[in-house]
Amino acid sequence: METGALRQTQTITNLQAVIAARTDTTTTTDWKQSLPVLTGSKVTLRELELTDAPALFAMLTPEEVSRFISPPPTTVAGFEKFITWAKAERAAGRYACFAVVPHGMDTAVGLFQVRQLEAGFATAEWGFALGSAFWGTGMFVDGGQLVVDFAVETLRVGRLEARACVANGRGNGALRKLGAVQEGVLRRSFLKNGQFLDQMLWSILAEEWRETKAVWGPGLVH
Ligand SMILES: CC(C)(COP(=O)(O)OP(=O)(O)OC[C@H]1O[C@@H](n2cnc3c(N)ncnc32)[C@H](O)[C@@H]1OP(=O)(O)O)[C@@H](O)C(=O)NCCC(=O)NCCS
Numbered sequence: 001m002e003t004g005a006l007r008q009t010q011t012i013t014n015l016q017a018v019i020a021a022r023t024d025t026t027t028t029t030d031w032k033q034s035l036p037v038l039t040g041s042k043v044t045l046r047e048l049e050l051t052d053a054p055a056l057f058a059m060l061t062p063e064e065v066s067r068f069i070s071p072p073p074t075t076v077a078g079f080e081k082f083i084t085w086a087k088a089e090r091a092a093g094r095y096a097c098f099a100v101v102p103h104g105m106d107t108a109v110g111l112f113q114v115r116q117l118e119a120g121f122a123t124a125e126w127g128f129a130l131g132s133a134f135w136g137t138g139m140f141v142d143g144g145q146l147v148v149d150f151a152v153e154t155l156r157v158g159r160l161e162a163r164a165c166v167a168n169g170r171g172n173g174a175l176r177k178l179g180a181v182q183e184g185v186l187r188r189s190f191l192k193n194g195q196f197l198d199q200m201l202w203s204i205l206a207e208e209w210r211e212t213k214a215v216w217g218p219g220l221v222h
Helices: 003-033 050-060 076-091 139-153 169-177 206-219
Strands: 043-047 095-102 110-116 123-130 159-165 181-192 195-205
Touching: 003 076, 043 139, 050 076, 050 110, 050 123, 076 095, 095 139, 110 139, 123 139, 139 159, 139 169, 139 206, 159 169, 159 181, 159 206, 169 181, 169 195, 195 206
Parallel strands: 123 159
Antiparallel strands: 043 095, 095 110, 110 123, 159 195, 181 195
16 A cells, blocks of 8 residues: 555544544533433333432332342432432443333333443443333333443443342343343342342343344334
8 A cells, every 4th residue: 555545544544533532422421411311112211300209119119029129218218319329320420220201101110220340331230120010011121222222332331231030030031032141140149138049140242232223123212
């Protein structure tokens, strides 16, 4: 290649790097200031607000919802504290928590959360819970697609992990439906009510997700 052409190629490569870096910074800064509103076919996902506390308390504290997850707050005030904490963690760039609001409603019926497992979100873990009246409605898959896409494309997660108690049929079934791959069993890894439970470890890799998305196509509406 001629020297001139080489220099031109290098300039283009440098320019692409500058543009990519600028795009990264913009995206990263935005979500730390406030989470985007993500719109699916059945639900809208948005930042948690203090006013969500009573609805989340009602949806997430019943035994059938909380039996396989870390104990949720036990009062409305406890949920308010959690929401304040979630916003501070988001502002610090370590965590994102979306409220799930079904179309036609204005109250939250559940949440999706993503936390970094290492600085910069290369690996992250996600979790979710919906009020039991909304199970089996398709809202999990609708919201889950939006969250995984946000994790991969905005947070730049390369590996998204999930842990679900082996006995949690719906939790494991939901992850499988979304295309997560079951990797193994984490023996006695979760302490619940004084008892250590086994958990399944699931993962979604960014490149796999992009392939899946290409198949789902217009199902992902932002
Ligand atoms: C996890 C959760 C958000 C999933 O939402 P959901 O609406 O129940 O999920 P879906 O109905 O879309 O999918 C669950 C799948 O598991 C299947 N399933 C249910 N019980 C099952 C069992 N015992 N074994 C295997 N699969 C089971 C369901 O049939 C369904 O698959 P299908 O739609 O092909 O029939 C919801 O159940 C929930 O909030 N649970 C309580 C909190 C929780 O456990 N969170 C997960 C922590 S990992």
